[in-house]
Amino acid sequence: MVQSSVLGFPRMGRLRDLKKANEAYWADKLSRDELLAEGKRLRLEHWKIQKDAGVDVIPSNDFAFYDHVLDHIQLFNAIPERYSKHNLHKLDEYFAMGRGIQKDNVDVPSLEMVKWFDSNYHYVKPTLQDNQTFKLSENPKPVAEFLEAKEAGIVTRPVILGPVSFLHLGKADRNQTVDPITLLEKLLPVYEELLTKLKEAGAETVQIDEPILVFDLPSKTRQAFKPAYEKLTALQGAKGPQLVLATYFGDIVHNFDVVDSALTKTYALHVDLVRHPEQLEKVIEHLGPKQILSAGVVDGRNIWKTKFQRAIEIVETAVQKLGKERVIVATSSSLLHTPHTLESEQKLDAEVRDWFSFAKEKAAEVAVLAKAVTNGPDSVKAELEANAKSMQSRATSKRTNNPEVKKRVESVQKADYERKNPFTTRYEAQKKHLKLPEFPTTTIGSFPQTKDIRIQRNKFTKGEITPQEYEKFIEKEILDCIAIQEELGLDVYVHGEPERNDMVQYFGEQLDGYVFTTHAWVQSYGSRCVRPPILVGDVSRPKPMTVKESKFAAENSKKPMKGMLTGPITCLRWSFPRDDVHQSVQAQQLALALRDEVVDLEKAGIYVIQVDEPALREGLPLRAGSEREKYLSWAVDSFKLSTAGVEDSTQIHSHFCYSEFQDFFHAIAALDADVLSIENSKSDAKLLKVFIDEAYPRHIGPGVYDIHSPRVPSEQEIKDRIEEMLQYLKPDQLWVNPDCGLKTRQWKETKAALSNMVSAAQYFRQKY
Numbered sequence: 037m038v039q040s041s042v043l044g045f046p047r048m049g050r051l052r053d054l055k056k057a058n059e060a061y062w063a064d065k066l067s068r069d070e071l072l073a074e075g076k077r078l079r080l081e082h083w084k085i086q087k088d089a090g091v092d093v094i095p096s097n098d099f100a101f102y103d104h105v106l107d108h109i110q111l112f113n114a115i116p117e118r119y120s121k122h123n124l125h126k127l128d129e130y131f132a133m134g135r136g137i138q139k140d141n142v143d144v145p146s147l148e149m150v151k152w153f154d155s156n157y158h159y160v161k162p163t164l165q166d167n168q169t170f171k172l173s174e175n176p177k178p179v180a181e182f183l184e185a186k187e188a189g190i191v192t193r194p195v196i197l198g199p200v201s202f203l204h205l206g207k208a209d210r211n212q213t214v215d216p217i218t219l220l221e222k223l224l225p226v227y228e229e230l231l232t233k234l235k236e237a238g239a240e241t242v243q244i245d246e247p248i249l250v251f252d253l254p255s256k257t258r259q260a261f262k263p264a265y266e267k268l269t270a271l272q273g274a275k276g277p278q279l280v281l282a283t284y285f286g287d288i289v290h291n292f293d294v295v296d297s298a299l300t301k302t303y304a305l306h307v308d309l310v311r312h313p314e315q316l317e318k319v320i321e322h323l324g325p326k327q328i329l330s331a332g333v334v335d336g337r338n339i340w341k342t343k344f345q346r347a348i349e350i351v352e353t354a355v356q357k358l359g360k361e362r363v364i365v366a367t368s369s370s371l372l373h374t375p376h377t378l379e380s381e382q383k384l385d386a387e388v389r390d391w392f393s394f395a396k397e398k399a400a401e402v403a404v405l406a407k408a409v410t411n412g413p414d415s416v417k418a419e420l421e422a423n424a425k426s427m428q429s430r431a432t433s434k435r436t437n438n439p440e441v442k443k444r445v446e447s448v449q450k451a452d453y454e455r456k457n458p459f460t461t462r463y464e465a466q467k468k469h470l471k472l473p474e475f476p477t478t479t480i481g482s483f484p485q486t487k488d489i490r491i492q493r494n495k496f497t498k499g500e501i502t503p504q505e506y507e508k509f510i511e512k513e514i515l516d517c518i519a520i521q522e523e524l525g526l527d528v529y530v531h532g533e534p535e536r537n538d539m540v541q542y543f544g545e546q547l548d549g550y551v552f553t554t555h556a557w558v559q560s561y562g563s564r565c566v567r568p569p570i571l572v573g574d575v576s577r578p579k580p581m582t583v584k585e586s587k588f589a590a591e592n593s594k595k596p597m598k599g600m601l602t603g604p605i606t607c608l609r610w611s612f613p614r615d616d617v618h619q620s621v622q623a624q625q626l627a628l629a630l631r632d633e634v635v636d637l638e639k640a641g642i643y644v645i646q647v648d649e650p651a652l653r654e655g656l657p658l659r660a661g662s663e664r665e666k667y668l669s670w671a672v673d674s675f676k677l678s679t680a681g682v683e684d685s686t687q688i689h690s691h692f693c694y695s696e697f698q699d700f701f702h703a704i705a706a707l708d709a710d711v712l713s714i715e716n717s718k719s720d721a722k723l724l725k726v727f728i729d730e731a732y733p734r735h736i737g738p739g740v741y742d743i744h745s746p747r748v749p750s751e752q753e754i755k756d757r758i759e760e761m762l763q764y765l766k767p768d769q770l771w772v773n774p775d776c777g778l779k780t781r782q783w784k785e786t787k788a789a790l791s792n793m794v795s796a797a798q799y800f801r802q803k804y
C-alpha cells in the first residue's frame with residue numbers, strides 16, 4: 037500500500053499558544069514546568085490531529101520551543117562557551133542562544149539568525165569553534181519525544197537535521213577560522229549514537245533532512261555526503277532505524293552524482309514535487325534498487341488546496357514504475373510554513389474559504405491521496421468530487437479572473453517601463469523643483485508607532501470610534517510628525533505612516549484580489565508570527581490608497597513631503613501568492629495598481645515618492661543561474677512599471693533593508709531609482725565599494741545609524757560613518773538617513789538621534 041506522511045507540523049498551536057506560553061515564561065509570568073507542560077500538550081495535540089486525519093507516518097521532534105536548528109545545537113552540545121559558562125538551566129541556555137539574555141548578571145546577545153532557505157522562517161545559525169567537539173546531550177530530545185508519542189499510543193517517525201546540512205548551514209564563531217564542513221568526522225559519531233538510541237527506543241524509521249541538496253554546493257560539501265551516509269546507512273536495520281532522506285524547496289537533479297555516491301542506500305528519498313514536479317522521472321532513475329520514493333505533492337509552503345487530480349497523476353506515475361510498496365505520499369516540506377487550521381477562519385467568505393487548506397487540512401489531504409492510489413479513486417469518491425468542484429469554482433470564479441485587469445496588462449507598452457529621460461536630465465529638473473541642499477537628510481517612512489496609535493486603531497477597527505474621529509486622530513499625528521521634522525531641520529519629510537498597521541497588509545486591504553484571515557499565523561522566528569494576506573485573484577486598485585494622508589501632509593509642510601508605498605515584489609513576497617498564475621504575472625498586476633497610485637500622488641502635489649522593496653533579495657532563487665536571472669528580470673520590470681509614470685522632476689526613491697548587493701548589483705542599478713536608501717550602519721562600509729566599481733551614477737543614502745536599538749548615536753559617530761562612506765561615494769551622491777523606518781522606536785531616542793544626524797549633515801555641507 038501507498039503510505040501517507042507529513043514531514044513536520046506547525047508548532048504554534050491553534051491560537052498561537054506556544055507564542056503566548058513562551059512570552060509569558062520570558063516575562064516570568066509562567067513557570068518552567070508550566071511551559072514544558074504546554075509544549076507537551078501541543079505536541080500531543082498535533083500528533084492526534086494527524087492521526088485522526090488518517091496520516092500513516094507522523095513526525096516527531098518537529099516541535100521546537102524556539103527553532104529546530106537551535107534544538108540540534110543543544111542536542112550536539114555545540115554551545116559557545118559564552119552561553120554554557122553560566123550554568124543556566126538547559127531551557128534558559130537554549131533561549132539565551134535564541135534571543136539573548138540580560139538577567140541576573142548574565143548579558144549575552146543571541147546567536148545569529150538567518151532565513152531558512154527562501155522561506156520567511158528564520159533559523160539560528162550553528163556557530164562553531166576551531167577546537168569544536170560534539171557530545172550527544174543527556175536524554176536526547178528526539179528520543180524523549182519519540183517515547184512521549186509512543187506512550188500516547190502514536191508511533192512516530194522522528195525528524196532530525198542531517199549532519200551535512202547542519203554543518204553547511206553553520207559558520208565559524210567570531211575570531212574563529214574553522215570551516216564547518218571539516219568537522220564532519222567529529223560530528224558523525226554523535227549521529228550514530230543518536231540513531232542507535234532511537235532504534236533502541238523503538239523508532240523503525242527516521243526522517244533525516246538534507247535540504248541543502250537543492251543548492252549549488254561547494255565541492256567539499258558535496259564530498260561530505262559519501263562518508264557521512266556510508267556510515268549512517270550501515271546502521272540501518274540491525275542497529276539503527278531506516279533513514280528517509282528528505283530534500284525540499286528545490287530539485288536535486290544537479291546533485292545526482294552526490295545522491296548516486298551514497299544516498300541511494302538510504303531506505304527512502306523524499307523530493308519536493310510541488311516546486312519541481314519535472315524532477316520525478318530522473319529521480320526515479322537514480323533511486324537504489326529497493327529505495328522508496330517519498331513524493332512531496334502537498335504544498336508545505338502555501339495555503340491552497342491540493343489539486344487532487346494532478347497529485348494523483350504524479351503519484352501514479354511513480355507507482356507504475358516502482359510499485360505501491362515503494363511510494364509514500366507526502367507533504368512537499370514540513371507544514372511549518374502553513375497556518376494551523378482553516379477551522380479558525382470564521383470570517384472568510386465561503387467561496388474562497390473552500391479553496392484553502394492549512395496544516396490540519398493538508399494532513400487530511402495526504403491521507404486521502406494515499407487512499408486514492410492504494411484502493412482506487414472510488415474509495416475516496418466523495419473527497420475527490422468535492423476537490424474537483426472546488427478547483428472548478430476557483431478556476432472560473434470572478435474573484436480569480438478579472439478581464440479588466442487582463443486587458444490592462446495586455447495594453448502595457450515597452451515605454452511604460454522607462455522614465456521619460458535618463459537620470460542626468462531628471463536630476464537637473466529635480467534640483468530646480470525640489471531645491472534640496474547637499475547631503476539632504478530624510479527618514480525611511482515610519483515614525484514611532486506609539487501606544488496611543490495602537491489604541492486608536494483598535495478602537496476604530498472595533499467600531500468604538502467613527503471613521504471621522506479616527507481620521508482626525510491620524511491628521512493630528514501627521515501634524516505632530518511634521519512639526520517635529522521641522523524642528524529637527526530635516527530636508528525631505530515623511531508623514532510618519534501612523535495609519536498603517538503593516539506595510540503589506542495596509543495595501544492589500546485596499547486592493548481587489550486580496551483576502552485576509554483572522555488566525556492564519558505562521559512562525560517567522562522564535563515566538564514571532566506573521567499573518568500574510570492572501571492573493572486570490574487578479575489585482576486592481578479600486579481607488580487611491582495613500583493619497584489622502586500624503587496630500588494632507590504635503591499641504592501642511594513647508595518642505596518636500598515624501599509619498600510612501602510598498603513595492604510590487606514586497607507585496608508579493610510577504611503575502612501568500614496564487615499558485616494558478618506565475619508570480620511574475622502577480623507582480624505585474626501589483627505594479628500596475630501601484631503605478632496608478634504613484635501617478636495620483638504626483639497629481640496631488642507629492643514630488644518625492646519612495647517605493648520600498650525590502651523583499652527583493654529574498655525572492656532570489658536558491659540556485660544561481662538562469663532561474664535567478666529570470667526572476668531579477670521580472671522583478672526589476674515590475675518595480676520600473678510601478679514607478680516610471682512620473683515626470684522627470686518627480687524624484688523616485690527606493691529602500692532596501694540590507695546592503696549586500698554584490699550578487700545582483702546589476703538588478704539594483706537597473707531599477708533606475710533616483711535615490712536608494714539602504715541599511716548600512718551595522719554592515720561594513722566597504723560594501724559600498726561596488727557603487728564606485730560599477731560607476732553607479734545615481735544617489736544613495738546608506739543608513740548612518742542602527743534603528744533596531746534604542747541607543748542614540750553621537751554626532752561624532754555619525755560624522756565618522758559619513759566620512760567612511762565618502763571613501764566610496766561622491767559627496768553630491770550622498771543622502772543622510774537612518775537604516776530603516778522608526779516605527780519600533782520611542783520618540784525620545786528618535787528625536788535625539790535625528791538631531792545628531794542633522795547636525796552631522798550640516799557639518800559636511802560646510803566642509804564640501
Ligand code: GLN
Nearest residue numbers: 480481482648650777778
Ligand atoms: N517605509 C517603511 C517604514 O519606514 C519601510 C519598512 C521596511 O523597510 N521594512 O517603516
Ligand code: ZN
Nearest residue numbers: 692693776777
Ligand atoms: Zn528597511
